[in-house]
Amino acid sequence: MQEQKTDPALLRYVAFSADPAGGNPAGVVLDATGFDEPAMAATAAEVGFSETAFVVPQDDGTLRIRYFSPRTEVPFCGHATIATAVAYAERHGVGELRLRTKAGLVHVSTDRTPDGRVVATLESVPTRMAPVPEDALAALLDALRWPAADLDPALPPRAAYAGAWHPVIAAGTRERLAALDYDMPALAALMARHDWATVDLVWRETPVVFHARNPFPPGGVVEDPATGAAAAALGGYLRELRLVPLPARVTVHQGYDMGRPSTIEVGIPAQRAGGVTVTGTAVPLPG
Incomplete structure (x- = not known):
């Protein structure tokens, strides 16, 4: 730093x-x-x-x-x-x-x-969700250098909101998620056009355990080690598409591929009007 x-x-x-x-x-x-x-x-x-x-x-x-x-x-x-x-x-x-x-x-x-x-x-x-237009999805995958065949068909791409917008893109394998090498200028321009805060790249280990990576080029950051807003948006996405039994408690592991392991606990109420909860601790940095 x-x-x-x-x-x-x-x-x-x-x-x-x-x-x-x-x-x-x-x-x-x-x-x-x-x-x-x-x-x-x-x-x-x-x-x-x-x-x-x-x-x-x-x-x-x-x-x-x-x-x-x-x-x-x-x-x-x-x-x-x-x-x-x-x-x-x-x-x-x-x-x-x-x-x-x-x-x-x-x-x-x-x-x-x-x-x-x-x-x-x-x-x-309150959470919201919207489709990702086909042309935007194609441009997003192109910037990520991810073939569409590498996505998880059970978790369709959507834009999710819990205070900021994040497209949720699910990898079919942990190996796909680990291989992050994207075109930062192209992704930054695309995200600016669509008002996306980060891109929430996820892989589902179990129905309630996810691994995530979050490119954040609009903020001048290649990757965010832990993104609570995206985790909350993911909770709204899972609720809207009925991808978890409700109410649910979901764990998101993030930052492992960049050497800064993080754990985010997400609470998803059954009521659509209810806000999603995000729980975690924090500690001071030395010096």
């Missing part, structure tokens, strides 16, 4: 792992009062993580939160939300938080495990 200057307002956490060597790093500013948009963008670019979260406490007890990648603002970010909630709980105690994101109001609860770790659970905004 790039050298970073010391800023007492900026915290650095890893989400979806109890080991700082795993998970997805996120920057967190718990009180960004006085930060304007250029300052947020510049801070996120300097930190260089896939996202940095900026929190501004509101008079009604809610927390307004914005998420910036090194290149752009995103409406919602799951791993930075988990990191923010854990950082907040470590300083103010566990409990309930209400986050005002650009995607809508997100409820987050925190609690402590018997060994003292803080675990956070967010409830997504």
Whole structure:
């Protein structure tokens, strides 16, 4: 990672792992009062993580939160939300938080495990799903350099939303998922045209265990090690297509192919109107 200057307002956490060597790093500013948009963008670019979260406490007890990648603002970010909630709980105690994101109001609860770790659970905004147009799918597979024959026919391509849009593309084998070598400029241009945050590439190990990889070229990141927003979108996708018995608890393993193992727990309620939950821990980065 790039050298970073010391800023007492900026915290650095890893989400979806109890080991700082795993998970997805996120920057967190718990009180960004006085930060304007250029300052947020510049801070996120300097930190260089896939996202940095900026929190501004509101008079009604809610927390307004914005998420910036090194290149752009995103409406919602799951791993930075988990990191923010854990950082907040470590300083103010566990409990309930209400986050005002650009995607809508997100409820987050925190609690402590018997060994003292803080675990956070967010409830997504209502999920949605849309078809991926044939020409967009062809361009996506071409950018990924994935033949259509390598996809899992039981998990059809769809665009899924739980605060941000992610096309869900299922590989037929673990080997296909492991072989990620894509055309970054082509994929970035395609994602910009369709307003896709990341591409959620998945392989189904069992009905309730998935492995995922998430290219994130719009944010200037080749691959995200743990993507809570995409995991929530995957939960909505599985519910909408009735691909798991409901209610369901799904585990998503991500980051293993890039040496940053992450575990994301996804709760899928049976009610279509209910938000999908995403659970994980976070730990501070040393130094």
